[in-house]
Amino acid sequence: MNVIQIQVEVRKRSEMDLDNFENQGNKGRQYTMTIKEIAQMAGVSSAAVSRYLNGGYVSEQKKEQIRKVIEKTGYQPSTQARILRTGRAHLVGVVAPKINSESISRITAGIEQVLSARGYQMLLASTDNQPKNELIYLRIFESYPVDGIVLIGTVLTDEHRRFLKESKVPVVVVGQETEMASCIYHDDFGAGRAMGQEVALKALKRNGGRPEDCKIAYIGVTREDKAAGAANVEGFRKGLQEAGITFDDHRYRRESEFTMSGGYEAVVDLLSEENGIDIISCATDTIAAGAIEALIAQSKKPVPESVQNSGARMLHILEQSGICVTGFGDNQMLRAVTGGIPTVHFGYKTSGIKGAELLLEQIEEKNPVPVHMKLGFQIVNRFE
Numbered sequence: 247m248n249v250i251q252i253q254v255e256v257r258k259r260s261e262m263d264l265d266n267f268e269n270q271g272n273k274g275r276q277y278t279m280t281i282k283e284i285a286q287m288a289g290v291s292s293a294a295v296s297r298y299l300n301g302g303y304v305s306e307q308k309k310e311q312i313r314k315v316i317e318k319t320g321y322q323p324s325t326q327a328r329i330l331r332t333g334r335a336h337l338v339g340v341v342a343p344k345i346n347s348e349s350i351s352r353i354t355a356g357i358e359q360v361l362s363a364r365g366y367q368m369l370l371a372s373t374d375n376q377p378k379n380e381l382i383y384l385r386i387f388e389s390y391p392v393d394g395i396v397l398i399g400t401v402l403t404d405e406h407r408r409f410l411k412e413s414k415v416p417v418v419v420v421g422q423e424t425e426m427a428s429c430i431y432h433d434d435f436g437a438g439r440a441m442g443q444e445v446a447l448k449a450l451k452r453n454g455g456r457p458e459d460c461k462i463a464y465i466g467v468t469r470e471d472k473a474a475g476a477a478n479v480e481g482f483r484k485g486l487q488e489a490g491i492t493f494d495d496h497r498y499r500r501e502s503e504f505t506m507s508g509g510y511e512a513v514v515d516l517l518s519e520e521n522g523i524d525i526i527s528c529a530t531d532t533i534a535a536g537a538i539e540a541l542i543a544q545s546k547k548p549v550p551e552s553v554q555n556s557g558a559r560m561l562h563i564l565e566q567s568g569i570c571v572t573g574f575g576d577n578q579m580l581r582a583v584t585g586g587i588p589t590v591h592f593g594y595k596t597s598g599i600k601g602a603e604l605l606l607e608q609i610e611e612k613n614p615v616p617v618h619m620k621l622g623f624q625i626v627n628r629f630e
Contacts, residue, residue, distance in 0.1 A: 279321050288315045300365075336366045338605065339387030339395045341380055343504075345372045347532070348577050349594045353398055353420060356598025364606055366393070375504060377401045384409050384417075394605045396420060396598075399429075401470045416608040420601040422473055428608065428617045430601045434473045435481035437590045437623040441527060441572060442485020444588060448570060448629040449524045450489065457490040461520070463498040465512045465528045465537060474529050478574065482527060498523070502533050509536025510543075517544040525570040531580045531589055534573035535560070538584070541567040560584045576626055586627035593621050 281299075285292040288311040298304045298312045315321070338361055342350050354370065361368050369392065373379035380397065384406075387395050394415050399406075399422035410417055410426035419429040449460035464482060467475040483493045493499075500516050502508035509528060517523070517540065528534035542549060542563045549562060560583045564571065573580070576591035604617055 279319060284312065284315055284319070284321055287319070288312045337369055337390075337392045338366050338602070339369045339371065339383070339390070339392040340398070341371050341373060341383045341387070341395065342398045343373055343375045343380075343400050345370070347504075348579065349530075349575050349592070350398060352594035353598035353601075356595040356600075357396055357602040358598075359595075360599055360602035360606065366606070375400065377403055377406070381405055381409065384413075388414055393609045394418070396601050396605055399424070400474075401468070402472070403470075416605055418601045418605040418608070420597050422471075423618065423620075425616075428604050430597045430604065430619045430621065431473060432592045432597070432621050433623055434477035435484075437574065437592070437625075438478040438481025438483075439485040439488075440481075440623070440625055441574070441588070441590060442482040442487075443489060444485075444625055444628060445482075445525050445527055445572060446486050446489030446491050449491065452524050457492075460491050461498070461523045462486065462491065462493065463500070463516055463520070463523050463526045464493070465500050465502050465509055465516075465526060465533055467502060467504060467529045467533075474574070478529055502529070502536075504530060504532065506532055506536035506539070509533030510540045511536075513537040513540035514543060517541075523569055525572065527572045529574060531573035531575040531577035531587075534571050534587060534589075535577075535580050537571050538563055541569055541571075570629070581627070588625065588627050588629055591624045591626050593623075597621055 281295045282292050285295045288295065288308070290308045290311055294304050294308050295312055296302075298309060304312070338357075340354060340357055342354060344350060345354075354368070358368050369387070369390075371383040371387070373383060377400065380400075384395060384397065388409075392415060395413070395417045397410075397417060397419045399419045402419075402422055402424055407424065407426045410419070410424065413427075417427045419427050419431075421431060423429055423431045445462055446460070449462055450457065453459040464479060466479045469475045469479075479499070486493050497520060498516070500512035502512040509532065512533075513526060513536070516526070526534075526537050528537050538560050545567060547566065560580075564584060564587075570588075572588040574590045574592075576589050580587065580589075600619055600621075604619070608614070
């Protein structure tokens with residue numbers, strides 16, 4: 247029997263083994279197997295299976311044989327064995343403030359895109375916007391066999407900074423600037439300044455060019471969030487000042503949670519105390535959506551049945567109120583139901599991609615030098 251005949255015979259035998267496995271009712275069920283058993287059933291060597299599992303070179307024919315066996319047996323390689331063999335788990339922990347957010351979903355989509363292309367898997371933890379929960383998950387991931395962590399940051403406390411400095415695994419922060427780790431962040435001050443300039447032009451046009459008559463409000467978030475809560479509003483104030491408008495914090499600034507209900511409550515409070523407001527600028531598009539709902543509550547005018555349950559409801563509210571609303575984030579759902587309010591588009595998915603690439607560079611090249619990367623922005627749906 248020559249070599250080719252032997253290979254054919256082995257392949258036939260392996261197909262019989264796989265058929266027996268399925269006939270025993272094991273198809274699609276995870277099964278404790280060894281690489282040697284997978285190799286025998288696929289009719290290839292154990293080395294070929296090992297290379298396949300670790301992203302090494304395997305011929306297309308052997309790949310298909312191995313893939314078929316793994317798919318039908320539900321084989322899962324042992325994480326512990328892989329760590330001992332390669333020194334890596336090929337797992338990355340991602341700590342996010344919430345998952346029901348368009349901006350966060352864009353970021354995690356960017357992270358997943360890079361990780362999956364490089365043979366890594368993502369473990370996602372949501373903290374419900376609680377900084378203390380971030381620390382809990384950061385420590386869990388550090389103890390768990392992950393190769394690195396991406397923190398989608400909001401509030402960075404002293405405990406956060408201590409963790410970033412002392413972490414036993416590489417950490418990249420997305421969304422906040424920090425000296426304690428590599429980070430990818432947006433130009434929040436520049437974006438706030440540009441929006442302040444945009445708002446100022448609209449308000450001056452409405453008030454005959456008289457800065458003293460411009461009534462501009464701002465619904466922000468906690469200043470402990472150095473990006474959306476501090477840099478953003480400082481930039482906004484700067485943009486107004488450059489147009490000759492002084493922003494009155496005490497009268498026209500309110501603080502909100504990162505929620506639609508938070509924006510609603512802040513604007514109801516604002517409008518109960520102040521009249522004749524021209525523009526309400528909000529720290530996020532989600533807050534802006536709540537602000538728009540508050541306008542109809544304040545006016546006490548019913549929404550016509552023709553638009554009450556339609557996508558034109560929010561657009562109707564804006565047109566009837568006479569108050570302009572702006573945001574940050576370029577939320578696609580809000581754009582769909584309003585026709586697009588003035589807002590700032592940030593490259594959220596790009597930040598996730600760059601953050602994951604930077605983390606894998608630190609994992610695989612063991613690069614200890616922190617890298618800081620600031621991303622730009624674009625104002626969209628400008629005032630006419």
